[in-house]
Amino acid sequence: MSRNESPGRTVTSKVLAVLAAFDAGSRELSLTDLAQRADLPVATAHRLVGELLEWGALDRTTAGGYAVGRRLWDLGLLAPVNTDLRSVAAPFLQDLHAATRATVQLAVRDDDRALYVDRLSGSVSTPVVSRVGSRLPLHATAVGKVLLAHAPDAVRLRVLGSLTRHTPHTVTSPAILDEQLRRARRDGFATTAEEMSRGACSVAVPVCVGDEVVAALGAVVPDLRHGRPELVAGLRVASQGIGRRLALHAAR
Amino acid sequence: MSRNESPGRTVTSKVLAVLAAFDAGSRELSLTDLAQRADLPVATAHRLVGELLEWGALDRTTAGGYAVGRRLWDLGLLAPVNTDLRSVAAPFLQDLHAATRATVQLAVRDDDRALYVDRLSGSVSTPVVSRVGSRLPLHATAVGKVLLAHAPDAVRLRVLGSLTRHTPHTVTSPAILDEQLRRARRDGFATTAEEMSRGACSVAVPVCVGDEVVAALGAVVPDLRHGRPELVAGLRVASQGIGRRLALHAAR
DNA sequence: CGGTGTCCTTCCGTTGGACGGAACCTCGAG
DNA sequence: CTCGAGGTTCCGTCCAACGGAAGGACACCG
Numbered sequence: 001m002s003r004n005e006s007p008g009r010t011v012t013s014k015v016l017a018v019l020a021a022f023d024a025g026s027r028e029l030s031l032t033d034l035a036q037r038a039d040l041p042v043a044t045a046h047r048l049v050g051e052l053l054e055w056g057a058l059d060r061t062t063a064g065g066y067a068v069g070r071r072l073w074d075l076g077l078l079a080p081v082n083t084d085l086r087s088v089a090a091p092f093l094q095d096l097h098a099a100t101r102a103t104v105q106l107a108v109r110d111d112d113r114a115l116y117v118d119r120l121s122g123s124v125s126t127p128v129v130s131r132v133g134s135r136l137p138l139h140a141t142a143v144g145k146v147l148l149a150h151a152p153d154a155v156r157l158r159v160l161g162s163l164t165r166h167t168p169h170t171v172t173s174p175a176i177l178d179e180q181l182r183r184a185r186r187d188g189f190a191t192t193a194e195e196m197s198r199g200a201c202s203v204a205v206p207v208c209v210g211d212e213v214v215a216a217l218g219a220v221v222p223d224l225r226h227g228r229p230e231l232v233a234g235l236r237v238a239s240q241g242i243g244r245r246l247a248l249h250a251a252r
Numbered sequence: 253m254s255r256n257e258s259p260g261r262t263v264t265s266k267v268l269a270v271l272a273a274f275d276a277g278s279r280e281l282s283l284t285d286l287a288q289r290a291d292l293p294v295a296t297a298h299r300l301v302g303e304l305l306e307w308g309a310l311d312r313t314t315a316g317g318y319a320v321g322r323r324l325w326d327l328g329l330l331a332p333v334n335t336d337l338r339s340v341a342a343p344f345l346q347d348l349h350a351a352t353r354a355t356v357q358l359a360v361r362d363d364d365r366a367l368y369v370d371r372l373s374g375s376v377s378t379p380v381v382s383r384v385g386s387r388l389p390l391h392a393t394a395v396g397k398v399l400l401a402h403a404p405d406a407v408r409l410r411v412l413g414s415l416t417r418h419t420p421h422t423v424t425s426p427a428i429l430d431e432q433l434r435r436a437r438r439d440g441f442a443t444t445a446e447e448m449s450r451g452a453c454s455v456a457v458p459v460c461v462g463d464e465v466v467a468a469l470g471a472v473v474p475d476l477r478h479g480r481p482e483l484v485a486g487l488r489v490a491s492q493g494i495g496r497r498l499a500l501h502a503a504r
Numbered sequence: 505c506g507g508t509g510t511c512c513t514t515c516c517g518t519t520g521g522a523c524g525g526a527a528c529c530t531c532g533a534g
Numbered sequence: 535c536t537c538g539a540g541g542t543t544c545c546g547t548c549c550a551a552c553g554g555a556a557g558g559a560c561a562c563c564g
Contacts, residue, residue, distance in 0.1 A: 011263035012303040022330050032540060041524050051264040061332065068331040070362055076328025077385030078274050079320040080313065110322055133329035284511060293553050
């Protein structure tokens with residue numbers, strides 16, 4: 001319906017199609033690639049790209065291709081997801097990271113996926129799955145489960161209906177996952193054990209403003225047995241701090 | 253010439269004008285505001301906004317206004333300024349912050365301004381001037397001076413020609429500033445003392461790939477006398493680390 | 505309770521800008 | 535030199551974008 005990738009009708013949709021060409025995560029594209037992905041004749045793409053370049057929405061790379069530009073980058077930073085949630089949460093992530101030495105992450109639900117809003121990993125670069133700004137499935141991550149557990153029924157049913165497998169440990173049974181979600185609601189936290197990628201387990205708690213869950217705060221650990229109670233407690237303290245500040249922020 | 257804010261001619265320019273309405277830093281705008289800033293009839297703005305909403309470039313806020321959307325936010329995260337520089341530098345900023353407890357910041361030069369690419373402040377939220385994504389003048393900040401010191405002559409002359417005052421301590425004499433820049437080149441670091449905002453002093457060093465300065469790394473401190481040599485040394489180590497990794501990254 | 509303001513939304517006839525096929529560069533490989 | 539794969543420019547046709555005007559929706563006020 002609205003996700004209609006119909007042959008670019010309005011000009012705006014063509015502009016957006018050009019930008020969306022980068023969505024897949026490609027950082028750099030040639031004009032022809034761009035045209036292909038946006039489903040536009042090269043000539044048209046060329047014109048649009050020209051205007052976008054002039055404005056700074058796109059930049060030329062050293063390799064001669066096109067990439068998302070600085071102007072678009074800093075524009076994106078004005079998004080509420082960044083200005084409110086992220087800036088409020090940042091110091092708490094810092095403290096939490098300092099205390100646990102674990103990779104901590106903050107995510108919100110965006111439709112049927114978990115959108116990673118911020119992440120803090122060890123000082124030595126550790127390979128992590130979740131790039132900030134990336135979207136991961138709700139059923140195979142700890143933050144995802146928390147978000148899913150408190151999502152509207154419509155969303156939950158939809159997600160439970162299509163559980164794709166990512167590792168041998170991914171939960172693909174709707175019944176089992178539903179039970180996990182129930183427990184998540186009861187206990188106030190959720191866990192995953194190598195369900196999204198091997199060697200990564202995580203724990204997450206909800207971030208609430210009033211009694212609405214607005215985000216999920218998680219930590220990645222090598223295994224779940226080691227010191228989980230302390231970790232959950234730490235996450236809770238941080239999440240409550242974030243929630244309280246957000247409430248103040250919103251009231252202003 | 254190209255910065256022509258002429259009455260929205262091409263459709264693309266109108267779309268961009270709508271987005272640019274947020275540039276000033278406004279996080280939330282009503283339709284009428286939007287139309288006014290973009291210099292468009294309300295009816296036209298309404299249609300464009302509709303398309304942008306559908307795509308996710310804009311979002312409605314709880315207050316009923318419009319704000320930059322999530323889709324645009326994560327798109328912006330694909331910009332090279334983010335993916336390369338920021339991700340490489342992040343762990344170093346972490347370490348530096350942990351070691352010094354100071355607010356550390358990373359900036360690149362964008363035309364005649366310093367664009368703040370990342371920032372790490374104390375765990376207790378400290379009011380800081382530089383929001384990530386914001387642009388500050390080159391002549392009144394430490395990172396700015398570093399960037400300016402290594403900028404092409406054309407830029408340096410242009411900036412030296414219009415030194416606007418921000419505090420009583422802002423250097424507004426081209427001669428004095430030029431001398432400071434010379435020293436910055438010689439010593440490999442620059443400082444500011446309450447030149448942008450009261451109570452904030454900072455020190456910065458260049459980040460080099462090969463012999464090109466690609467960014468500046470700075471730290472904010474309450475006063476300049478206390479332990480400056482150690483701070484500069486720390487900054488140097490981090491900046492060299494970042495430079496080395498960037499070089500590897502680019503070579504790949 | 506009708507008046508008056510502000511802001512949002514929809515409609516529709518006109519027209520000028522967008523469209524894209526085709527021709528033309530540019531460059532590197534064979 | 536030829537060939538091929540991008541990238542760039544041109545220009546006549548045509549239809550989608552335009553925006554004035556009119557019609558809600560809501561709030562505040564006398």
